[in-house]
Amino acid sequence: MSEAVEPLPAETGPVRIDVTPLLRIVVPVVLLVGWWAGTALHPGGLIPAPSEVGVALWDLAFGGINDDAFSRMLLPDLIASASRVYGAFVLAAAVALPLGMLIGRLRLVREMLEPTLQVLRPVPVTAWLPLSMIMFGIGPKSAFFLVALGSFFPILLNTIFAVRSVEPRLFEAAQMLGVSPARLFPKVVLPASLPGIFTGLRLGLGLAWVVIVVGEMTGVQTGLGAMIMDARQLSRTEIVIAGMAVIGVAGFLSDYAVLMLGRKLLAWSPRHG
């Protein structure tokens, strides 16, 4: 997941045109045209046309068209969701990083915790929804818990894997240069596993965006998930689609920022630099 897009092999012909930007927009354009054609052929169907979604998006952002309960709610909802996504992500990382390092490096902790975690892992976040609402009540706490749960496992598993797969040669190199066994963790394990840990954080943040809609099904009043749920109950499908588009773009931008950060911090790693 963490690899950068491979550069295309250079054209060998006399005229070189960089077609990469073109390649990237082909699929979105085809999808958009297909969607538009589909709705044009079935007027009055249940799926709104792209133009209706565009109008809904405008009204969500700036109002002035429908002026109903949804108008101008985009920014507050986006902020509510983003703060839950990042808050829950930070919470998940704060638990998963140290736990993953302990499980990865200490046999005792691994034997004690790994079976339990392996059984908990396949349980989807959606299945936790009812229990979460009983434990944390209806509202933001429940949403927070579910989103944190969603990003917890990718961070944990990647951290465990990263600290376990440090090349043994590097321990030998460090020891023959005078590093005592107790100092191997900060001097070797931590830096060597940063790329793997970073991959886990990136996946975890991505999953937090995926889970946010489920999280906000717990009866919270704000957030993109709540907006989609409300719109669904009112059969405002164009708002549902607009909400989906906003989550997609927000998740993408968030991931892109993390990716760039990784390139900067992990310039030494052939996988990231």
Add this chain to the structure above:
Amino acid sequence: MTPPILSAINAGKVYPGGIEALRNANLTIAPGEFVCLIGASGCGKSTLLRMIAGFETVTSGQIVVRGKEVTGPGPDRGMVFQDYGLFPWLTIRKNIAFGPIARGKPKAEAMAIADRFVSMMGLDRFADSYPHQLSGGMKQRVAIGRVLANDARMALMDEPFGALDAMTRERLQEELLTIWRATGLSVVFVTHSLEEAIYLADRVVVMSPGPGRIVAEERITLERPRDVSSPEFNDIRRHLAALLHADHATEAA
């Protein structure tokens, strides 16, 4: 006579699986001596070197370095691995400063030391590069530089040039000899190439497998720089090749 920097006394190694990798190895190395270990694959060359380094326990006999029995790795014995073992997250300069910092030198002093060895190894252009940006030959220069920067008394080198092309290999052999002469380092150097061994060493130690053991030693007294195409060089080569092959013959019998 000065006391030896290293002595292996009836040193043996049986790995946990029961494989006897080395039996009754006796080897003495004088300070400043350049010794090459040569022998068929699996004869315990790496095992012996790793026991000297302190990475492997000695299961019988003992290995003594500068009067003390080896119980673990230490900065007095610097290892140069065939696969380099550089820290990929550190620049070349910081890779070389790693040892001095690990041993508690102040950062500024460690960096000054690193700069000196960066220059000595001809790495100035790459001082701020990361290992993955360097060729194999350059990486091996870094690996040698960090051992020197750490005041090692012995360099333990396990086929350090085995993965390099012939040209790079020859240049590095030359540089290694220059450094060795300048520093008075003791070197234990494992190689598969008889020519490399005779070109570099004061003494060539021939080992043989099943179980691994030392079967012969040959002192090389040719003047340096040695001419690999001279008749004297060829005589030694023929003699050592016969020792290596005699051994294969008994294996086959």
